[in-house]
Amino acid sequence: MRAVVMENYGGPEVLEVKDVPEPELHRAHRRIEVTRAGVNFADLHVRDNSYLAGVPLPYVPGNEVAGKIDGERVVALTGGGGYAEVAQARRLTTFSIPDDIDDDTALALALQGQSAWHLLNTVLRLQPKETVIVPAAAGGLGSLAVQLAKRLDAHVVAMASTDEKRALARDLGADAVVDSTSETLASDLKEAADGGANAALEMTGGDTLHATMAALAPLGRMAVYGGVSGVETLVSTRDLMSLGKSVQGFWLPLLYGQRNALSSAMEDLFSAVRSSEIQVSSVTVYPLSEAGRAHEDLAARRTTGKVALDPSR
Structure with a gap:
């Protein structure tokens, strides 16, 4: 089969398409003929060896796929191996597509949709009328988080880096938009949140994390699910105590072993699509042979919505 193989850590150039044997099927896993392989920021961290969990080399990246099992259409969360014509996934993380x-x-709902859903509902426990800050609001996860937060009747302050992306966030329902590249980001966010937000998502680290933290109201809470800046960021315990703010990390694979957490969220996401409460932006699809370019474009924030690879090309 054709697959993208990493034999070294490094830049996008380490992603090479090769002919390799199909993976040996593990216990309680299912073989999937892949039609789409999702590309996520986590894959960039895997590639440069900055991911939460290390991977052995050589390695086929990719943590989500859509495809078929014996003719049945499925979407699945994988433990790597997604950038290929054939992948495998645990039964607990494989879902039939209606x-x-x-x-x-x-595919857009699998990893990014599930992450957005659990960040808002499981971690932040967002309540109606609360104000929440959503970063990268035109991206795959952010665009869904904006809509899911509005579905919960929250006030949404969306962050994005360009006029076009901020306009998209507005179209998705954001109540206020802020330039994520602003030199006065903390005060911009605080003003947009009418003095302070109750909750915030954070996936950048560094100055952006501190600015978002500063924009939280007393007793505000933050869910951290990424660190795309690559900056290891310290949070002051004095600041946490003096204003009662809280920070909780989140990593979707922590839920992979819980029987109902993922399936229940997936069903709710499908329901939200059917009722038009959320709309999935057009998916940007690259040939499998251009996985490196997909990584470059994602890292440079040149994409909107979901990014995927087509193993047939």
């Missing part, structure tokens, strides 16, 4: 949902939509 007839009224297309593969691209299902």
Whole structure:
């Protein structure tokens, strides 16, 4: 089969398409003929060896796929191996795609949709009328988080880096938009949140994390799910105590072993699509042979919505 193989850590150039044997099927896993492989920021961290969990080399990246099992359409969260014509996933993290949902939509809901859902509902426990800050609001996860937060009747302050992306966030329902590259980000966020937000998502680290933290109201809470800046960021315990703010980390694989957590969220996401409460932005699809370019474009924030690879090309 064709697969993207990393034999070294490094830049996008280490992603090479090769002919390799199909993976040996593990216990309680299912073989999937892949039609789409999702590309996520986590894959960039895997590639340069800065991910939360190390991977052995050589390695086939990719943590989510859409495809078929014996003709049945499925979407699945994988433990790597997604950038290939054939992958495998645990039964607990494999979900049937309903007839009224297309593969691209299902793929967008798998990792990024599940992450957005659990960040808002499981971690932040967002309540109606609360104000929440959403970063990268035109991206795959951020665009879904904006809509899911509005579905919970929250006030959404969206962050994005360009006029076009901020306009998209507005179209998705954001109540206020802020330039994420602003030199006065903390005060901009605080003003947009009418003095302070109750909750915030954070995936950048460094100055952006501190600015977002400063924009939280007393007793505000933050969910950290990434660190795309690559900066290891310290949080002052004095600041946490003096204003009662809280910070909780989140990593979706922590839920992979919980029987109902993922399936319940997936069903709710499918329901939200059917009711038009959320809309999935068009998926940007690259040939498998251009995985490196997909990584470059994602890192440079040149994409909006979901990014995927097509193993047939």
